[in-house]
Amino acid sequence: MTRRGDTLLFDAPPTVAAWAAAGGKKESEGPLASAFDFVTQDAAFGEQGCENWEQAESLLQRKAVELCLRKADIPRSKVDIAFAGDLQAQCTASNYTLRTLATPFAGLYGACSTMTEALCLGAAFAAAGLGRQILAMTSSHFCAAERQFRTPLEYGAKRTPTAQWTATAAGCCLLQPQGEGVGIAAAAFGRVQDYQVKDINNMGAAMAPAAASTLLHYFKDTNTEPQEFDCIYTGDLGQTGSQLLRELLAAEGLLVRNHVDCGCILFDPNEQRVKSGGSGPGCCAAVLCGHILPRLRRGSQKRVLFVATGALMSQTTFLQKESIPAVAHLVELRAPQKGDRT
Numbered sequence: 001m002t003r004r005g006d007t008l009l010f011d012a013p014p015t016v017a018a019w020a021a022a023g024g025k026k027e028s029e030g031p032l033a034s035a036f037d038f039v040t041q042d043a044a045f046g047e048q049g050c051e052n053w054e055q056a057e058s059l060l061q062r063k064a065v066e067l068c069l070r071k072a073d074i075p076r077s078k079v080d081i082a083f084a085g086d087l088q089a090q091c092t093a094s095n096y097t098l099r100t101l102a103t104p105f106a107g108l109y110g111a112c113s114t115m116t117e118a119l120c121l122g123a124a125f126a127a128a129g130l131g132r133q134i135l136a137m138t139s140s141h142f143c144a145a146e147r148q149f150r151t152p153l154e155y156g157a158k159r160t161p162t163a164q165w166t167a168t169a170a171g172c173c174l175l176q177p178q179g180e181g182v183g184i185a186a187a188a189f190g191r192v193q194d195y196q197v198k199d200i201n202n203m204g205a206a207m208a209p210a211a212a213s214t215l216l217h218y219f220k221d222t223n224t225e226p227q228e229f230d231c232i233y234t235g236d237l238g239q240t241g242s243q244l245l246r247e248l249l250a251a252e253g254l255l256v257r258n259h260v261d262c263g264c265i266l267f268d269p270n271e272q273r274v275k276s277g278g279s280g281p282g283c284c285a286a287v288l289c290g291h292i293l294p295r296l297r298r299g300s301q302k303r304v305l306f307v308a309t310g311a312l313m314s315q316t317t318f319l320q321k322e323s324i325p326a327v328a329h330l331v332e333l334r335a336p337q338k339g340d341r342t
Helices: 053-072 089-101 111-127 142-149 203-222 238-251 281-298 315-319
Strands: 002-004 007-009 015-023 081-085 105-108 134-140 169-176 182-188 231-235 259-261 303-311 326-334
Touching: 007 111, 007 203, 015 053, 015 281, 053 089, 053 134, 053 142, 053 169, 053 281, 081 089, 081 111, 089 105, 089 134, 105 111, 111 134, 111 169, 111 182, 111 203, 111 281, 111 303, 111 326, 134 142, 134 281, 169 281, 182 203, 182 281, 203 238, 203 303, 203 326, 231 238, 231 281, 238 259, 281 303, 281 326
Parallel strands: 081 105, 081 134, 231 259, 231 303
Antiparallel strands: 002 007, 007 182, 015 169, 015 182, 134 169, 182 326, 303 326
16 A cells, blocks of 8 residues: 555555445435335334434444345454444434444544545555454435434425435445455545535535545546546535536546536436435445446446545534535545456
8 A cells, every 4th residue: 555645555455345225215216226225115214113313314324234244244243343424413323323233433524425434444444454344334314414404304494406415325335455346446535625605505516626626636646537437426516516526627627528426316306306416425325335336346337436525514613604614535446357256
């Protein structure tokens, strides 16, 4: 493992050996419905004994973890460490999940960038020989997020065209130092960007500069260009943020024609009334585990960038009229070598 600029390059790439995605009712009605390993029609999980939205999100995250470990045939006792986080205050959903799993735990808060933050840290741990079975996971829940960051659902607030729909979803990946699976060739930690956006209903505008910054640093560090990749996935800029990202990169002389945003493909914007698209840590995590990683495993894509962005405000700073800083982290994912594909 070597460092070049903001980027960690892995000589022997760690692998994503197994993964799983879990989602709610709205996610089960979208274009990627068949990609989920588990979906529920009851986002409250009332029949499972959950008494509030926070408990329900934790249970959804736990479903993704259990399915991921089952696929890998790895007992939870063999997990060396779990990197996890979510949108709730003090990462409550992840705390409750890890309370049940009882594995070593490092809590993360990168907002919607949490999945790539977990993958970056997990890959670095694996490459350094600090763990053999490492979990990277995150989740979000529409009802819990709306209550915390915007208004209670009972208020019935009108959504603006730039607003995004927080996914009720979770994703979990099992990382290993080597072996079969999708390779993590490189990881880049982003720098916080703040373009003085203050509209909590326009997260795409706040996060697009962070995605552009991380991509530009990565291309410089690795001496690569956008067209060298089958796809550049971001999560979750939505339609508004995606357009801004392309404009920011074009201003730097980069015309990106292979960009797909996870928030634009999880839901059908014409049929599901999600305004600018999906959002939340669980959105890009579910798209990664249900759509991107399977495509790489099959070999329909060989080399992609996965860039998740996070808006780093809190309910307090929003009320204080602070601007919304953002960060984006990146991993380069590669298809298994021929003969190693599972």
